[in-house]
Every structure is written in structure tokens, then in C-alpha cells.
Amino acid sequence: MHTLLKKIIHKNIWRAFAETFKAIAPKYREQAEELAGIAQLTNISITDVYVTNCFNEINAMCTTIVARDKNNKLVLARNFDFAAMPEARKVCISVVYKRQGKEIARCGAIAGYVGVFTCVRLGAFAVAMNGWGLGDIQEVILRLRKGIMPASWMLRETVLNVGNYMRRLTDNSSRKKQTEF
DSSP states (O other): OHHHHHHHHHHHHHHHHHHHHHHTTTTHHHHHHEEEEEEEHHHHOOOHHHHHHHHHHOOOOOEEEEETTTOOOOOEOOOOOOOTOOGEEEEEEEEEEEEEEEEEEEEHHHHHHHSSSSEEEETTEEEEOSSSSOOOOOOOOOHHHOOOOHHHHHHHHHHHHHHHHHHHHHHHOOOOOOOOO
């Protein structure tokens, strides 16, 4: 995917993402370490991995599906129908998050992406982020430079660290806005 993105994103924008990543990496150490690990394992530059992750922030344009299966179990799915990145469909994965060996969440994801768009916190809640017009590339860069956590990173943090989604919403409304949903 990063090869395709290099063809459609101007080199100055690409450079701006690289500079932004260097500036925010210390603040978001966990994500920066994951991105560095992805870069090392795939032999793709950290800048390419980072830009691909940021591009997904503005292209969360797909449909979330909520349904019940024949056993009346709730199913949360995402169809990755956005036209901008058809290659993303080829690298869809299911991520299982565990804490102390116990499964706490399941998320649909794109391989190499550290954020969360569609996820279930087991026994607690299910959540999905859909975006139409979350901002253009320059807006994403400006938000990152202001220290605003990408929405998909915030959603992942919520799913993994807060057992109650409504409590997280309440916590966020009582302090300075960290992200945009």
C-alpha cells in the first residue's frame, strides 16, 4: 500500500508527515515503537509505515455492519468498501488483544495499522469509527502537530484500557478535547 501512496501523495506532504512523526514519537511512545517494529519486520521505512497509518486516518470511509447471526449473537463487521484503497482489502486481519493471557478485545484491522476502526471489548461494548470527510492530509498533519491523538489511536486506547465506553466519553468531555471522533 505504501508504494501506491507514494504515487498519489506529493513528496512535500510525505516529507511533512516524516517531520511530524519525529516530533510526536516521544509523546506516543507505544505507537511509535509498534510502527518502528512494523518498519523493521517489513523492511519498509518508518516514514512509509507512518504515512500509511496517517492516510488511513482520513480514509476510514467504509461501512460498519451490525447484525445478529443465526444463534442471535451480535456481529460487528466492516466491509472496507472505500474506493481510495482497494489494496487494503487484501491485507485485512483480525486482531486479538490479550492482557495477562486473557482475551479482552477483538478488532478488525489492516495489517501494519496500529489504530482501531472496528472493535469489540469482550463483555463490555462494541464500537466502530466511520469517517466521511475527517479532514484532508494537511488538517491531519496540523492536528498531529498540535498534539491531538489520531482518532483511531484514541479508540484503541479506549477499547483496551477502559471497561466502560460511556465513562470514557464522560472523562473526555470533562477535560480538554484530545481527539475528534
